[in-house]
Amino acid sequence: MTNPYRIEGPALISFSGGRTSGYMLWHILDAHDGKLPDDVHVCFANTGKEREETLRFVHECATRWGVRVRWIEFVDYAKKAPVADRFEEVGFNSASRSGEPFAAVIRRKGYLPNSVTRFCTTHMKIETLKHFMxxxxxxxxTxxxxxxxxxxxxxARGHARNASGKDRWKTVMPLADAGVTNRDVRAFWARQEFDLGLLPFEGNCDACFLKARPKLWEVERTRPGxxxxxxxxxxxxxxxxxKASGARFVTEYSYAELIQDVRRQPDMFAGGLFDDDPDMDAECGLWCAGEAA
Ligand code: SF4
Structure with a gap:
């Protein structure tokens, strides 16, 4: 059986800054004796709304494991702009931390993303990674x-997307091929000298609209502002x-209301923090292109 972690270039390894893709990166490096081929690139697409812990984790994986991780950020998606001008390459120190790439996407679109039209993922991750390649x-x-x-x-959606031939890349999923589950990922990180240091619901953008309401309350309660x-x-x-209806990330409530909820009841117990959110159990950006459009 071929080793699913042996990657043939040209390839793009999408590192979301979560434990799962960190686990995958470690095993890919291991399968290549610690050195990736020159045409295999590891990329982290920063939205500017990542938690500092995520940025530190990406930086630490790169420095401890001796692998070059390219940090890229959305700039624009105008077709007339040369592809190299549609993203910016940054690093741990210069990475946006105040939502600049995200705000730029929203400004460019003129409306907010939501759970159905998740253009934030599409433009800040999938398309930005494409422009990089x-x-x-x-x-x-690959x-x-x-x-x-x-x-x-x-x-299964990834395989279906490959079969459709709609993308210029073919998606491979070494963890799925190797039978790796969340339990394996957790056990791996429990053995390491460093870790992400975030609860599962705290990953991805800090107050992503896909997080359930109790989790957003908890985010604001524990980190006001x-x-x-x-x-x-x-x-x-x-x-x-x-002007008439008010724009929202989530139809049922605004973020101003969530903030008010927490101010009114600062000691509320959010509950349900460890429930599975079907849309949040994956690291953002690992959805297949098309699903997030
Ligand atoms: S984590 Fe949420 S808000 Fe951030 S890019 Fe992904 S879907 Fe959009």
């Missing part, structure tokens, strides 16, 4: 994503394009 001169490549064996519905940026995006877009 195009800028290096690749026309086609896209390596960290979908596990216990995420079979997503894996986190929801301000999100509320500000709603207010700004409301003023510009949607």
């Amino acid at each position: 195009l800028s290096l001169g690749y026309k086609t490549w 896209n390596v994503v960290g979908l596990r064996a216990d995420e079979m519905h997503r894996v 986190t929801l301000d940026w999100w509320s500000q995006q709603e207010a700004e877009i409301t003023g510009k394009t949607n």
Whole structure:
């Protein structure tokens, strides 16, 4: 049986900054005796709304394991702009930390993303990673994503997407091929000298609209002010394009309301923090292209 962690270039390894893709990266490096081929690139697409712990984790994986991780951020998606100008390469110190790439996408679109139209993932991750590879001169490549064996519905969608031939890349899922589950990932990180240091619901963008309401309350309760940026995006877009109804990331409530809820009841117990959120159990950006559009 071939080793699923042996990757043939040209390839893009999508590192989301979560434990699962970190696990995958370690095993890919191990399968290549610690050194990746020159045409296999590891990328982290920063949204500017990642938790500092995530940024530190990405940086630590790279430095401890001796692998180059390219940090890239969305700039624009205008077709007339050269692909190299549609993203910016940054590093741990220079990475955006105040939502700049995310705000740029929202401004460019003129409306907010939501659970159905998740253009934040599409533009800040899938398309930005594509532009990165195009800028290096690749026309086609292998896209390596960290979908596990216990995420079979997503894996199946990945295979279906490959079969459709709609993308210029072919997606491979070494963790799914190797039968790796969340339990294996957790056991691996329990043995390491460092870790992400976040609870599962704290990963991805700090107050992502896909997080359930109790989790967003908990985010604001434990880190007051986190929801301000999100509320500000709603207010700004409301003023510009949607005066009548008010723009929201989530139809049922605004971020301003969530902030008020927590102010009124600062000691509320959110509950349900460890429930599975079907949309949040995957690291953002590992969804297959098309699903997030
Ligand atoms: S984590 Fe949520 S808000 Fe951030 S890019 Fe992904 S879907 Fe969008």
